[in-house]
Amino acid sequence: MGGYTGKVLEIDLSTGKIGTKSIKEEDRKRFIGGSGLAAKIFFDSFDPEVDPLSSENPLILMTGPVVGTQFPGTSRFAVCGKSPLTGIWGEGTCGGNFGPELKFAGMDGILFRGISPTPVYLAIEDDKVDLRDASDLWGMDNYVLTDLLKERHGKEKRPKILSIGQAGENLVKFAAICNDKGDFIGRTGMGALMGSKRLKAIVVRGTKKVETSHPEEHATLRKLLIKKSRDAMPGQSLRSMGTDAIMDLGMMTGDVPIKNWMIGEDLELSANLGGPALTEKYLTGNRACSFCPIGCKRIVKVDDGPFKTEEGAGPEYQTCCTFGTLIKNYALAGVIKANEWCNRYGMDTISCGATIAFAMEAFEKGLITKKDTDGIDLTWGNMEGAMELLHKIAKKEGIGAVLSEGTREAARRLGKGAEEFGVEVKGLEVPMHDPRGFHGAGLAYMTSIRGACHLMHLAFSVEQGITTYAEAGFQENYIGQTSEGKAEMVKLCEDLGLPCNSLVICEFAAWTYSANELAEIVRVTTGFDFALKDLLSCGERTWLLKRGLGNMMGVRAKDDRLPKRILTPLNEGAAAGSVPNVEKLLREYYEIRGLDGDGRPKKEVLIKAGLDELAKKLHG
Amino acid sequence: MALTFPSVEWMEEYRKQINASEGYKKAGATWTAGPVALVISAKPEMGINEDFGMWLDLHQGVCREAKKVSLEEAQKAPFCIISDYARWKQVIKKELEPVKGMMQGKLKLKGDLPTIVRYVKASQELVECTTRIETKFLDE
Numbered sequence: 001m002g003g004y005t006g007k008v009l010e011i012d013l014s015t016g017k018i019g020t021k022s023i024k025e026e027d028r029k030r031f032i033g034g035s036g037l038a039a040k041i042f043f044d045s046f047d048p049e050v051d052p053l054s055s056e057n058p059l060i061l062m063t064g065p066v067v068g069t070q071f072p073g074t075s076r077f078a079v080c081g082k083s084p085l086t087g088i089w090g091e092g093t094c095g096g097n098f099g100p101e102l103k104f105a106g107m108d109g110i111l112f113r114g115i116s117p118t119p120v121y122l123a124i125e126d127d128k129v130d131l132r133d134a135s136d137l138w139g140m141d142n143y144v145l146t147d148l149l150k151e152r153h154g155k156e157k158r159p160k161i162l163s164i165g166q167a168g169e170n171l172v173k174f175a176a177i178c179n180d181k182g183d184f185i186g187r188t189g190m191g192a193l194m195g196s197k198r199l200k201a202i203v204v205r206g207t208k209k210v211e212t213s214h215p216e217e218h219a220t221l222r223k224l225l226i227k228k229s230r231d232a233m234p235g236q237s238l239r240s241m242g243t244d245a246i247m248d249l250g251m252m253t254g255d256v257p258i259k260n261w262m263i264g265e266d267l268e269l270s271a272n273l274g275g276p277a278l279t280e281k282y283l284t285g286n287r288a289c290s291f292c293p294i295g296c297k298r299i300v301k302v303d304d305g306p307f308k309t310e311e312g313a314g315p316e317y318q319t320c321c322t323f324g325t326l327i328k329n330y331a332l333a334g335v336i337k338a339n340e341w342c343n344r345y346g347m348d349t350i351s352c353g354a355t356i357a358f359a360m361e362a363f364e365k366g367l368i369t370k371k372d373t374d375g376i377d378l379t380w381g382n383m384e385g386a387m388e389l390l391h392k393i394a395k396k397e398g399i400g401a402v403l404s405e406g407t408r409e410a411a412r413r414l415g416k417g418a419e420e421f422g423v424e425v426k427g428l429e430v431p432m433h434d435p436r437g438f439h440g441a442g443l444a445y446m447t448s449i450r451g452a453c454h455l456m457h458l459a460f461s462v463e464q465g466i467t468t469y470a471e472a473g474f475q476e477n478y479i480g481q482t483s484e485g486k487a488e489m490v491k492l493c494e495d496l497g498l499p500c501n502s503l504v505i506c507e508f509a510a511w512t513y514s515a516n517e518l519a520e521i522v523r524v525t526t527g528f529d530f531a532l533k534d535l536l537s538c539g540e541r542t543w544l545l546k547r548g549l550g551n552m553m554g555v556r557a558k559d560d561r562l563p564k565r566i567l568t569p570l571n572e573g574a575a576a577g578s579v580p581n582v583e584k585l586l587r588e589y590y591e592i593r594g595l596d597g598d599g600r601p602k603k604e605v606l607i608k609a610g611l612d613e614l615a616k617k618l619h620g
Numbered sequence: 621m622a623l624t625f626p627s628v629e630w631m632e633e634y635r636k637q638i639n640a641s642e643g644y645k646k647a648g649a650t651w652t653a654g655p656v657a658l659v660i661s662a663k664p665e666m667g668i669n670e671d672f673g674m675w676l677d678l679h680q681g682v683c684r685e686a687k688k689v690s691l692e693e694a695q696k697a698p699f700c701i702i703s704d705y706a707r708w709k710q711v712i713k714k715e716l717e718p719v720k721g722m723m724q725g726k727l728k729l730k731g732d733l734p735t736i737v738r739y740v741k742a743s744q745e746l747v748e749c750t751t752r753i754e755t756k757f758l759d760e
Contacts, residue, residue: 233723236733237733237737248738249740276735276738279734
């Protein structure tokens with residue numbers, strides 16, 4: 001079977017025992033790889049009620065069959081487990097270079113169990129795998145650590161590093177995992193899970209090749225897709241301005257949240273923080289993940305001033321919002337500096353920035369004062385104050401310890417109505433696309449498996465018209481500010497998006513492919529007899545399995561909701577007066593998806609999808 | 621009186637509408653990046669026998685000149701957007717947002733992307749101006 005190495009490392013950190021685990025061919029066909037296959041592994045072998053920071057919660061790293069096969073956008077991998085931030089199924093994906101290197105070392109993934117008694121890191125050089133002492137590395141930030149490990153393992157061999165910074169060690173609930181100082185598994189606190197296991201880093205070097213089932217067809221398709229992803233306008237736009245290219249347009253369409261989601265338009269903010277500004281003022285180069293002709297990653301440097309940085313990974317659109325528009329900071333240099341610190345500590349820039357925005361509103365409302373913040377002024381737009389708070393969060397000092405739990409828990413602890421302006425779904429801070437401008441995004445946030453998510457489905461790109469995937473059954477042109485037809489759109493987006501997430505393929509590259517080409521990628525790589533309908537069935541099955549896992553972790557219908565702030569109409573901007581019709585969206589979606597009144601997939605739906613065991617666990 | 625799209629008369633009226641637009645004057649006030657050419661690809665069966673290029677000399681919130689040009693000349697403009705009649709009709713009828721159209725490859729853009737993105741508000745105002753022209757479409 002092409003695409004897979006057939007080997008998943010299984011490491012018990014409590015005992016230091018290293019072994020391998022095989023994945024059934026049937027499971028590969030049904031869940032492909034990435035977070036889909038990781039969910040199946042969790043479902044088969046772990047207790048959904050486990051405490052996320054206990055030794056019984058696994059940390060699962062999974063690549064997919066296309067990773068390392070040199071299709072554009074196939075450098076990604078997933079990291080999964082029960083989330084310390086949300087308490088439900090958690091997952092994140094990451095580009096960079098670690099995923100392909102793991103495949104070149106002969107592994108499809110790594111399953112970590114247990115907790116190491118002392119800090120360790122895992123070193124992999126092809127078939128040679130060993131756990132090493134990391135006592136001397138504990139306390140280092142991701143940048144220092146990465147440089148040191150590369151030096152230690154031979155720079156000339158170009159080892160790839162996955163690591164956590166101090167935030168992961170300190171169990172900051174939205175801690176991230178870093179790949180080579182530039183790419184991150186940001187969402188759902190997988191860095192805290194890694195930190196709880198006292199696993200500081202993974203160093204990998206591989207020299208093997210990933211075989212495919214139909215090499216000639218694979219080569220032909222690869223050539224076509226390289227051209228498409230390079231030449232299509234989304235590819236060009238991402239290459240020239242990075243993901244922040246969308247901010248100026250987003251400001252025109254009501255997509256950009258401002259001042260903790262209270263304001264609908266501020267053109268000065270987008271002019272100062274958008275892609276053109278980043279490109280003109282601070283860009284020193286761009287960078288691509290392995291095998292990617294797009295190269296959306298920014299390399300930036302702030303030469304002087306209070307936010308001076310070294311040359312390094314620049315902020316994405318999400319970060320330009322959370323540390324820019326969301327806290328009313330007009331200084332792009334401040335965003336770049338905050339991004340650098342989040343990278344070094346290893347923190348999700350979405351959750352961290354959003355939690356700081358929440359704190360600023362709490363400060364404005366008098367729920368927290370300078371006495372609580374150790375003198376830090378959290379007035380809107382005060383970037384120095386935001387930066388000081390960022391450090392406190394990473395170190396869990398003072399008010400930072402409360403905020404390090406994430407917005408939901410911080411709001412609960414603050415009380416006095418703070419929940420009214422905590423903007424999260426199922427405990428995950430809402431990413432920077434406003435459902436008031438795009439109602440489908442609102443439904444996608446409500447029904448996403450891991451909480452408010454803008455990535456695991458393709459709703460953002462489809463609803464905003466970046467892609468059409470007409471052959472999958474989408475309309476050519478969706479209107480953002482209507483809830484009509486969005487339930488059907490979101491379900492289809494999920495059914496198409498989840499297999500992409502399992503492959504694991506970059507959404508930006510996938511934007512430039514047709515839906516049939518996505519299915520063809522699977523066929524020529526794995527040899528599975530796969531067409532578009534099979535891809536969509538796989539997506540549906542994967543969604544149902546993950547949702548079932550969520551149900552077993554406590555998710556119910558009441559959790560499928562949008563925060564009050566997002567259901568409050570804006571007074572200005574393109575989305576003024578518009579709010580998603582939550583009742584209609586959920587009613588129609590539940591019907592189409594086959595969920596019961598409790599938010600669980602119906603028994604017959606699960607059985608039809610071949611998930612009999614899950615049906616039994618959920619319905620008896 | 622309704623003006624046929626595309627035609628020299630329609631283009632001249634477009635220039636007038638741009639210069640009468642307070643919205644464009646404000647959004648395009650700092651535009652110094654040069655002319656923009658819009659090209660409607662030839663479609664003989666609809667009476668568009670050759671590519672119809674509209675050269676709009678935009679500068680600091682005004683349109684200094686509008687002239688009909690060939691495809692070859694249009695492509696010499698710093699910014700050139702090319703599409704077929706049906707797509708332009710969608711744009712004028714506000715059924716297709718131009719930046720979205722470019723992303724989907726329905727409108728082909730040649731020119732500096734960051735500049736276009738920075739002036740997305742101005743591009744919206746330019747579309748808004750087309751809707752103020754009483755337009756007779758060739759297929760209606």
